[in-house]
Amino acid sequence: MPQTPSSGFALRWRWLLPVAVALVAFHFSPLRPTLDWAFFDLASRRPLRSTPPPDGSAIVVIDDATLDQLRAEGLEGNWPPPRAAFAALIAGLERAGAKRIVLDFTFLDHSSAGEQDALLGGLAAGLPNVVLARTERQMPVFWDEAFVLGHPTCFTVPRTGLVPSITDADGVLRRYPVQGSLAAVAAGYPVAFSAAETSPAYNETPPRHSDLGALLRWHGGLNQLRGFPERVPVLSAARFILAGLPMVVRAAEAAPEFGPTPLAAAIVAEPPLQGAGFDAVRDRIVFVGSNAAGTFDQKPFAIGGLEPGVLFHWTAWANLAGAGFLRELPAWVALALAMLLLAPLAALAARHASILLPVLIAAAMAGAVLVAAYGGLSSGWFLPPATPVAAAALGLLGVVAENFWTERRRRQQIKALFGSYVATEVVDLLVRDPAAIQLGGERREATVFFCDLAGFTDLSEEVSPQELLALVNGYLEQTSDCLMAHGAYVDKYIGDAVMAVFGVPKTLPDHALAACRAALAAQRLLAERNTHLRATHGRTLSLRIGVNTGEMVVGNVGSERKKNYTVLGDAVNLASRLEGANKEFGTRILVGAATARQVGNRLVLRPLASLRVKGKQAAVPVFELVGEPDELSPDEEHFLEAYGRGHELYTARRFRDAVAALETARSLIPDDLMTGRLLADSRRFALHPPPPDWLPIVTLDTK
Incomplete structure (x- = not known):
């Protein structure tokens, strides 16, 4: 039956409301962020347009070759290396001309050689470009996204930055809490902040920040970064430890007279190290981490697999120094977009369109959302796609359900309308073919x-x-x-x-x-x-x-x-x-x-x-x-032949000839009313012909 506008509106809302409720439930379920992050990880591994990392940095890793070299030099080659090895590494990087040395290591316990702790601490305190990691718990930040970071008015000594670790529900690192972090200190944003100031290092407004952390823009894993030797050299720590080890050994032997701070001054006074390996870190911010087997510093990243933890801090620094962090659109934007996507599907449901059209539209909408989210990563923003895509899927499911119930109702109407009045096969035809x-x-x-x-x-x-x-x-x-x-x-x-x-x-x-x-x-x-x-x-x-x-x-x-x-x-x-x-x-x-x-x-x-x-x-x-022709008796055939001849003559106004034919017909079936009427009229008209405009018409005066 045709639907009135009001009934079409009611039909539209009949399925739209439960679909909207299901969509909201999905949006706030644990499944939604899981799907959003799965898409984010996949898109981060294969970006539409790669963003090269900024210049001015290098990564130095303590790898298996470094530990082997320490053993060869008579130092402890197990993990963790002795503090003297770290002091030698700092000395070597300082002599190679590193602009800033950022150590992604936390020294939580005293070493067995207490004098090495004092040696390393004094060296770090004596060199203003050394940044150490600390693990004290960062207090919650309740500022909204309008809060911005400023640069400090002073440094603590030694310079330290937090090594934050905010993981999502699946245990993967995707966000970086910038305030007071190792990357922020490395980029010129240490612990104290002022919202009114800008970074002297980069002369730009500091990045927005919330307690959830900034969403990282990934430049690839450590092996991928090896493909940018001019932008981001990835080097083994062995050569730098060997270069700085002699001075550290001498300082340790003469510790009562020499002390740690004169060691820092002595290192600065030494001529710069020359050579390809040393030139690679000159005037660069050097991030130092570990890549050796069994160091337990492998982290799950969005780009897939396990990577050294130092890459986490380097990526955050690269975001601060380069194209910036990704801007994640709020969850309510994704939910609002999802609700809007239900509108065209609701219109199709009200029209009871063919299922092919809703499928194509739902697929187009889901595809457009995925393409926008995928392309957005290259432009600096991330649209969580799970809720809008779910809207297309749930909306299509609603249209299918509405079409199913509409079809069922139509079949019931047809059966109710025709079931008692036409053959069963006709009803089946109408049910199969509404057209x-x-x-x-x-x-x-x-x-x-x-x-x-x-x-x-x-x-x-x-x-x-x-x-x-x-x-x-x-x-x-x-x-x-x-x-x-x-x-x-x-x-x-x-x-x-x-x-x-x-x-x-x-x-x-x-x-x-x-x-x-x-x-x-x-x-x-x-x-x-x-x-x-x-x-x-x-x-x-x-x-x-x-x-x-x-x-x-x-x-x-x-x-x-x-x-x-x-x-x-x-x-x-x-x-x-x-x-x-x-x-x-x-x-x-x-x-x-x-x-x-x-x-x-x-x-x-x-x-x-x-x-x-x-x-x-x-x-x-x-x-x-x-x-039927084959059911007539001979008498009936003769009667019809005589009657037909008589009727033809009667219509042709040959009334005398018609009388003879009709008398023959009457002799065969005497009680036929029409034969008797034509015979009577023919006899009368044979004597008194009708007027020229006469026609053999019978008029019914009653209905």
């Missing part, structure tokens, strides 16, 4: 069938109400089954009368022939029933049938509470008049001219006259349906 029926109205050529029992009123006075209903229902059921077996749609019952239509709702190529054969079959069934009636009640019934073909309007007619799929038009009215006109012609089945033309010679038809019904000026030829 076969237009409930809203259309013009179709079809054949209408009316039948009514004669003699029923007299019989009803002689039987009980229960017997009467049983008799009527038995007749109607038998007749309806007969009509449906021939492809009819049983339109309605009017007392003991039946109206049926051939050619709707199912298209029937030979609807006129099917209707005529159904009429003949109905007469045969009544003849069988009359045998029983004659035996039980001493009476019989007769059946008058009118059949007519023509164009008519087909569709639902009625009120909002009750509708009927029916046909309207002059062709329908004429079929009803033909049923009643059987009394005028003494026949049982009358058909209109259009029906007769379509049937042709496949059935036996007898021409009667032109009929003018009440309310119409034009007269239409009518015919009696006699039967």
Whole structure:
């Protein structure tokens, strides 16, 4: 049935509300960030456009080769290395011209050689470009995103930066809390902050910061960074330890007189180290970490796999010094976008569109979100895509569910509307192919069938109400089954009368022939029933049938509470008049001219006259349906031959010749009403011819 605007709106919201609730539940579930980060990690590994790391840095790692070298020099080669090795490393990097030395190491315990602790601490304190890591717990920060970092007015001594570790629920490092961190101190943002100042190192407004940490823009893993030797040299610590070890050994031997601070001054006074390995760190900020097996400093990063922890701090520094951190759009933006994506799918659901279109639109929306999120990483922002993509998926699921329930409701409507009036196979066809029926109205050529029992009123006075209903229902059921077996749609019952239509709702190529054969079959069934009636009640019934073909309007007619799929038009009215006109012609089945033309010679038809019904000026030829050609007896064939010749002569105004032919026909079937009428008129017109404008027309004054 057609939907009103209000009902379409209601249908739209019927599925949209639960989908929206499911979407909100998904948004706040643990699954959503898991999917968002899975996409982020995959996109970070294969960015649309690689952002090269900034110049001015280097990474030095204590690797397996370094530990082997320490053993060769007679130092402890296990992990952790002795503090003297770290002091030698600082000395070597200082002599190589490192601009700043950032150690991603925490010295939580005293070493077995306490004098080495003092040596390393004094050296770090004496060199202003050394930054050490500390692990004291950072207090929560409750500032919003408008809070910015400033540069300090002073350094603590030694310079230290926090080594924060904020992991997401899956244990992967993606964010970096900038305030007071090792990377911030390395970039010129140490512990104390002022919102009004800018970084003297980079002369730009400090990055925005919240307690959640900044989302890192990744430049690749350590092996990938080896592909940028000019931008980010990745070097082993062995050569620098060997270069600084002699001075540290001498300082340790003369510690009571020499002391740690003079060691720092002595290192600064030494000439710079020369050579390719040493030149690689000159005037660079050097991040020192570990890469040796068994050092337990391998961290899970978004770019995949385990990487040295120093890479975490270097990446944060590269973000501060280069293109900046990624800006993560707030979760509410993703949720709002997701809700907007439901709108076009809701419109499609209200229109009950084909499922292919919603699938294409949902796929396009999900693809657009993923492309935007993927491309956004290269532009410096990240749109969490899980909720918008889920909106497309859930919206499509809602459309599918709505289409399913709409289809189910449509099937139920069709079965309720036609199930009792057409054959089961027709109902199945309509259910499979909704295009076969237009409930809203259309013009179709079809054949209408009316039948009514004669003699029923007299019989009803002689039987009980229960017997009467049983008799009527038995007749109607038998007749309806007969009509449906021939492809009819049983339109309605009017007392003991039946109206049926051939050619709707199912298209029937030979609807006129099917209707005529159904009429003949109905007469045969009544003849069988009359045998029983004659035996039980001493009476019989007769059946008058009118059949007519023509164009008519087909569709639902009625009120909002009750509708009927029916046909309207002059062709329908004429079929009803033909049923009643059987009394005028003494026949049982009358058909209109259009029906007769379509049937042709496949059935036996007898021409009667032109009929003018009440309310119409034009007269239409009518015919009696006699039967199948192979079912006629010889006497019937001779009668029809004589009658046809007489009717033709009568119409041609050859009345004397018509009398002879009609007398022959009457001798074969004496009680035929139409033969007697034509014979009487022919005799009268033979004596008194009609006027020139005379036409053989029968006028019905009653409906």
